[in-house]
Structure formats: structure tokens, C-alpha cells
Amino acid sequence: MIPFVDLKKQYDSIRREVGAGIQGVLDNANFILGEPVAQFEAEFAGFCGTGHCIGVASGTDALHLALRAIEAGDGDEVITAANTFVATVLAISYVGARPVLVDADPATFLMDLERLEAAITPRTKAIIPVHLYGRMLDMERLRTIAKRHNVAVVEDACQAHGARWRGRKAGSLGTLGCFSFYPGKNLGAYGDGGAIVMSDESLYERLKMMRNYGSSRKYHHDFIGYNSRLDSIQAAVLSAKLERLDAWNERRVRNAAMYNERLEGIGDLVLPEIGETGSHVFHLYVIRTKRRDELLAYLGDKGVQCGIHYPVPVYSLGAYSALGFSEKDFPVTEQCAGEILSLPMFAELEEEQIDTVTRRVREFYS
């Protein structure tokens, strides 16, 4: 059996550091907004190359609070990728703005920047680029377009911890950068967690209050905020893991390169590009084939766990039926949803496991 991800195997390699971190929180009983949170925030801001970081309760909350902080709301439009996880779009809905979706680029499956400018209107408040699967969007091009129209950029870097675009880290290229620490992400906690990174001082001050009931100091609430905090136990786990993140990402890239080498030229498979060094951190290794459903079933029978990210595009979800999106407007995302397949991918994946997966794929086509 080859699992899709193996969190236990990773835990085995960091058992001591994680145990010590959690024990420290228990010993000090500083569970909420304690020293471990401040420490992780400083470390993660340093890692991302931003002045500040605010730990929050989840990636979804990171996106929601980020949009609140830039005052996106009723009557505004926020543009994002049609090919994304639902949470990106939920955050837009939470603030009362209208989600505007841009179809995918057939080469990368990310937001098609050729189509972005046409989606901008006088109501556009922000663009949320999504570095889906761990692959950085062309942020130079996106920022040029955003600047020309004076709209904010809120990065959804929930799948791209540590990815770089021309030397700059995911999350540091927009007004605000949002991360999820869901356990299976490249940097994952042992529960829910998230973060927003930024260099703007006033956004930092606002978000620091916003995630803590809008309070500037205890029992003084300046606006209607939220309870959305990263807890100390998760922060301690994340600090222990952050030191390994670059090495883990390198292993993911190495694993992707091994997959590519072994799968090259098989059947009708379309393989992901590795791209410029560090620009893709392979949160997911996603291939494409017209025979996706058959291949998925075959691999499942042989004990190779795969996934589809994502089988139902946001615009076709029941949650968004009232917005009246038409699938005809998103031909590339439609094609993706029918053809994409995510093979097992995690840092600890062994070469023999990759050999097994790729042998099974070759078997399927022969």
C-alpha cells in the first residue's frame, strides 16, 4: 500500500523536537497567545521575508481576515482562480463581496493571466492569486496588472509554503499573504492553524486586534473582531517543523523529478513542469490524462492512494448555485476537473515507492 501522504512517517523524524515543544506549552500553561505564538510569528515572518506575521485559526480565516483588513465588502468584486479550493471563494463570500472567477491556464492549471485584465471592473477591490499545487503564479505579471488598476493583491499561499518567485517567497509578493497549516500542507500543524504575513505596519496592527475580538488591550474593543487565533501548542509544533521546511520542499521537488523521469512519454500523460528552482514546491503532484477515472480506479485496486484536486469546480458547487456561474465560461477548469489526478506526494516518499507507483501506471497503459 502506498499512502497519498504519510504524516506518521514525518512525525517519526521530528518526535523529539515536537514533544519538547508541546511539553513546554503544557509546563507553562500559556495556551492562548503565549510566547510560542509570538516566537513562531517572528520566525515565519523571517522565513517569508515580511516584516510581520499574525497567527490565526485556519487558512480560511487567514483569507477572510485579510479581505476584512483591506475593507473588501458589499458591492465589491474580488477576483480569483476558477481552479482553486473552495475556501478561497468562501472568504470572498464571508465579507459580502462578489467572487469573480478567472479560468485556468491550460499549461499550468493556475489562473490564466491572459484573461485576468478582462475580469477587472471599477468594482474590483482585490485579486487573490492562488499558488495551487505549490506552484507560484507569475507574480511579476500579476502585480503589474494589479498596479495598473490600483487593486490589492492577497496571495492564497495555502499550498505554497516556502515557494519562491525570482528569489522572493510566496506570501511576500502581495499586500497580504495567507497560509494554512492544515496537517497535510507542506508546513502542517497537528490541528487547524493559519497565518497572514505582511510588511504594512497598519494592516499588521489591525489584524493583530481583529483575530483577538478587535481588542487593543484586554476588555477594550475598538471594532467588531473575531476569535481566530493560532494556539500555542500548534505554534510550538510549527516552530519545530519550520526548520525542516526547506529540506522537505527539496525532497518534494526531487520526488517530482523522479516521477517525471519515469512517467515521461507514457500513454497520454501530461506531466507537471518543475520550473525555475524553488518556484514549485509540489504540495501536490498533479498529472493529466483523458483516462483519469480508469487510471484512478486501477491504482486504487493496486493499493496506490491518489486524489483529485478538485473534482467539482467551485462554480459548480451547490454552495454557489445561486451566483449563476456557467461552466461554459471555464472550459480549461472543466477539462482539468475531468482529467487531473494527484499521485502520492510527500517529502518522506521513497524512491522504491515512486518506482512502484510508476510501474503500476505503466502497467495500466500496456
Ligand SMILES: *Cc1c(COP(=O)(O)O)cnc(C)c1O
Ligand atoms: C487548505 C487551503 C485553504 C484553506 O485552509 P484551511 O486551513 O483548511 O482553512 C485555502 N486555500 C487553499 C488553496 C488551500 O489549499
